[in-house]
Amino acid sequence: MKKILVLDGVSASAVDVLKNEYKIVEKPNCSKEELEQIIAEFDAVILRSATKITKDILDKAHNLKVIGRAGVGVDNIDIKEATKKGIVVVNAPNGNTNAATEHAFALMLSLARHIPQAHKSIQNGLWDRKSFLGVELKGKTLGILGLGRIGAALAIRAQAFEMKILAYDPYLSDERAKELQVEKCELDYVLANSDFLSLHLPLTDETRGMINKNSIAKMKDGIKIINAARGECIVLDDLYDALLSKKVSGAGLDVFESEPLNNHKITSLDNVVLTPHLGASTIEAQVGVGVDVAYSIKDVLNGQMVSSALNAVALSEQMLNKVKPYFHLAQSLGFIASNIMHSAFDELCVEFGLKMQEMDTRILSTMALCGALKNILVQDVNLINAPVLAKDLKIHLKEQKSDENFYIRVHIKDKNNSHCIEGSILNNEVYISKIDEYYINFEALGVILLIPHDNVPGMIGQIGTILGKANINIKSMQVSKTNNNGENIMAVLLSLKPSKDVFNDLNKIAGIHGLKMIDCEKIND
Template identity: 40%
Template sequence: MDGTFERQGKPRVLVADKLSPAAVEIFRARGIEADLRPGLAPSALREIIGTYDGLAIRSATKVTRELLAAADRLRVVGRAGIGVDNVDVPAATARGVVVMNTPHGNAITTAEHAIAMLFALARQIPEASASTKAGKWEKNRFLGVEVTGKTLGVIGCGNIGAIVAERAQGLHMRVVAYDPYLSEKRALELGVEKLELDALLARADFVTLHVPLTEQTRNVISREAIARMKPGARLINCARGGLVDEAALHEALVSGHLAGAALDVFETEPATESPLFALENVVCTPHLGAATAEAQEKVALQVAGQMADFLLTGAVSNAVNTPSVSAEEAPRLRPYMALAQRLGALAGQLAASPEGQAAGAIRAIRVEYEGHAAELNRRPLTAAAVAGVLGAVLDSVNMVNAPVVARERDIEVVETTRERSGEYQTLLRVAIACDRFERTVEGTLSAGDRPRLVSLKGIAVEADFAPHMLYVTNQDRPGFIGRFGTALSEAGINIATFHLGRAAPGGDAVCLVAVDGPVPDKVLAGIRDLPLVRQATALAF
């Protein structure tokens, strides 16, 4: 996959977990080969993954670094659900694989499960049910608490947390929230009081978790956090295992510091044994947060549609490791992405040339937009330009992993816009700042969608991009063109187009030639030895 998301034959998708048959039909109806093979062993999956462009999963399949290393064709992983903790996202990004999820598909279902767990915990419903079914009538044993008037502490007020807050308010609960990304304005819209974590823990009668599992959130409910919770409080976790220190929770429940806990997720899953299972004041379910018929169907259809859009049009929805491009934007952005990638590739190849290497290491890549280009969704365009630059000197770089590769090499990426437009209705400018000087290339779209170079190293030169080109810098003196053309002719190299530009009469000049095939190193060396030639570089696009 290159920076422009161009189609490369008929895509193939492997559905490695159980998805709705309707999701598989979405792929097939859109001309994508889809194989439904759930339950494959990791070794079997590694054996076949190299023939697929897409991998659709739920939570069972683990997309590991080892699996990705065997996935030579893979372009996208689609997770039917919210969490992507079963996907090695950094490894996928490094290999240029888009990772998508469906953050909204099961939000309502998961929020409803959290509310159901709240009621089950407050009224001891599971234990009461088991007792009654056992032939007992222990009416006085199961004394519950009302939720009306109680304070619910919501940790994580994103899609699901916001729905939980709304449902709790309908139950006449007071809702307080902790979320570093929750603005005061959004808190006001939700009708929640924004607090710091310690303040929330001290006030809440019920605490519910709705955050992803990251290094920052792991054990957010730690032993210390539990100690700060209000005595007699109840904890609900329908988000991710690993957010709660389960050993510390067990101690707090046994000691009576906490009145109860309701857990849908566990540190190790499947959770077939745990000291928590023996406690009457613990409600447990087997990761049922998204387990409704409606949610299962919804996320399956959503991930299939997203993956199909990406593989066929380049549209990127709900990706966790690359900028989004809507289905409506994709056709409009495609020529601009092609232009950005080719300008970046040209600048990168100039930096990799003997002349460019003398300038030292690349320190910054600047992408500037004028005219119509300045009004577009520029993040994917900038990513395509950076991919072009770095792809000229590194293998396996595309617009997914290019920003990460740039950061790893301490290369600053700068994106700017200019409101005014000059000679062209749209203009992209890519500049590479090296240790000793800067190289700039500029381009536009010709005939609406054809990438075209308009300036090279500050010298005006109009040229279309071709698969094989030859770039020459020379002194603007009589005789150069004749000797240059003769050298190519004697080597049997046919010239497709020939473009010239110069800074001033008799000064520096550039020559950009499209040829019908690669220029052999021996021919290139002969051109460099011609009188008036300063530098010659073979280019490929």
Template identity: 40%
Template sequence: MTKPKVLISDKMDPNAERILKERGCDVDVITGKTPEELKAIIGQYDGLAIRSATKVTQEIIDAATNLKVIGRAGIGVDNVDIPYASAKGIVVMNTPFGNSITTAEHAIAMIMALARQIPEANARTQAGEWPKNGFMGVEVTGKTLGLIGAGNIGSIVASRALGLRMKVIAYDPFLTEERAVEMGVEKVDLEALVTRADFITLHTPLTDETRNILSRERLEKTKTGVRIVNCARGGLIDEAALKDMLDSGQVAGAALDVFAVEPAKESPLFGSPNFICTPHLGASTTEAQVNVALQVAEQIADFLVTGGITNALNVPSLSAEEAPKLKPYMALAESLGSLVGQLAHGSLPKISIEVEGAAAHLNQKPITAAVLSGLMKHHSQSVNMVNAPFLARERGMEVREIRNEREGVYHTLVRVTVATSLGDRSVAGSLFGAGAPRLVEIFGIGIEADLDGHMLYIVNEDAPGFIGRIGSLLGEAGINIGTFHLGRRDAGGEAVVLLSVDQAIPQDVVDQACKLQGVKTVKALTF
């Protein structure tokens, strides 16, 4: 039997090569190739192990005629065209937890460096000065640390900060009160965090929701003299606004390991008072590099030799026999989770996934994982059906699975129910025709709709003329309606409208829709 061939194209700990060979793979370590040189050789390999230097573009993927798996030693996969790899049937994996401690420790080091102005004091002392009276630092003991993002890395930072006798407050849309108590932090909303914190540190991925999460408006609301650390992702802070706040003294200091544009050869922040920066060193320790190399090698070998899938970003963990049956259910489940995630406000401490009828005879774990993946994907690009259950447990979410073999109105049904401040809210879907997923109920109102592309969700009073008003509004905005789905509790009561449209709906159009007569809620959705 021919051994699978794996190419390691970036510098990596030598243990990766050793593990791949021990587990039955042939390995070539060829680093530093140009894209054209990589294209010329990639076709002979079944697996590709990379770090951040190799860019796996459409051109590389097209040339990779035998490639089955790409393994990224680290978290970020910005250098891989995941949608195109998925279309070509290539599994993309990362190692999301191999450098958590290292990144958390770097954030703590940045906090201490800011508090005592260590880099500038060091530079001036080595320049022959003795500026003993020129640096007045602050203690971290007793100060309030505001944690934006309380996942794996954020929770480690919280633990270290508590050891320094700091008070920790945390904002995370998935952090429950129970998990906050377990971590020893106070759960707060984002606005409270920016106004109360003496130090702010960010530990969240970069998504549409988190981009510029520390905007100019929020930076202006911070406590005078706040110190800000970002060792997560560039783009989470409005860098131009941060520059202005440093110059004015509103922000007493900032330490960035990441920038919106990297490599950051120039930045408006360079030269700002009390500004510290490092060149994306969060994961740069010997231990972290060994950990991610070992993990990516193990994952690639397991997939190529035994078919096991771990930490994949574009496929769930499934056996070959289960996959064809579960695929349409997982598409349905992910859409239902995405719908709940986009409509819910605040944290979701409890969620139940119920399968009924034909669905009750299937493996429910992938269905549950798909719901959780859909629920959290709008807050994290790295969430997938493999790591979603772990992330839910990490945030203290209580996930309940219910199996009901009776057949109701629909021969098969998946229902997702979440606990909110207003009580339990549920959505349900079924499979129509040749396994086509369809929403059949939303918050107790029957409605049949496809969940796909760009949509507009509206809750309104059931009254004559509304359909015309919303149609006119969208028409005037140049937005074409694809489908129109309507459900209501009873005549003249509360109604739900789901519109599919041909393009993303601008916020100003959503704002105008909110002002229409009888409208209670409007939300733009994306699937």
């Protein structure tokens, strides 16, 4: 039975999803040293933000297939190293969207009306109304940096308060901006014209330290800043100086570059609202993210691809369902093409015909690459590590579209040779329909002999005689149309894998050239 390690106090609801099919080990306070000692036992790990999955841990994770983060941020997981090892990393991108959105909005309202400071004043026995004169959100301009799920949800809620929305996001399309009724702007324009600024950015090289003394200088005087995304996006010392000078009149922060905050000087200011990373801390969100990631882990362990995989081609669930039926076709074509090549190759080009024009085919190209690499590498190859392995081998993966009426065609090349193989789906089974110039139709199943040969009398009889003497049954045989040189190709599906001696005897038949044996069972290994 596969084993799953549950860390960081992930919700009981997530464990309930998994406990009937897997052996669950819960260690809510597991140290790094203990994790290094036990990680090799497990097929999957599910965690929140407390535990760090480092290279040292991954080096010992010999059976690990998937890491599930019950939440959105994965800064605590070495995704690059996991990718090299073919380990899928999934998160729960939707489970805490509402909680994080509401928390950002709560910070904005708290800044506007000085709610925490007024509460503390009353606790101290005062009734000081004049010190807490606030502002209304109605009519104010909210700048949102990052229009993903949470940024978009915040925009919708702010519009209900009659705020104007300026949005900066390099990946925001005009159509999406129109749908959300936000004004798509350049960063400097958003900074200069916003009364409130809310960050909803991922942590990248571009966003790290984005809010600093230089960007703050471009902002409207008296701006209020909210950050419930990534603490590293703000240079905290620069924000402190701006709050002290009142260039920034207030800041609501839920995330920090270093957590816990440990008495940073910003905690001494009275124009800040600080919370200890509470964005996803609701009962509903904790259940939601745990359950979401549990189902993703279950799918990965069952050999399924999931839309929440962070180190694979990102597809919507709807598009993923469209391309899934072609996974086996793409992988089979890559595997058989690599077998036909029978040598190192430096380019794999995956061509998609008219039947595939409406699909996002990137993941299918990677599946074809997986198949091709499975034939030449001993180590495990999957969707996650195939691109990394190909890069190390100096193999270039290309993709192109065609107006011809076919499904998928794979071209494999080196400096001197090239081959082309084409296939289709029939009754949910993979069929090869063309190899190089030869049109043929055989199922990509079991052990197959591909026999290029001269079209001469007695060829089929000689092949059948050798296989019969070895007690190997021919399950099916397909022969292509003869080309102009009097040559064709035969595909023979066998009941057993022939021995080396049988293979050599077949290869000695006059007129056979380039005999290939392909074990299609390896495609699914």
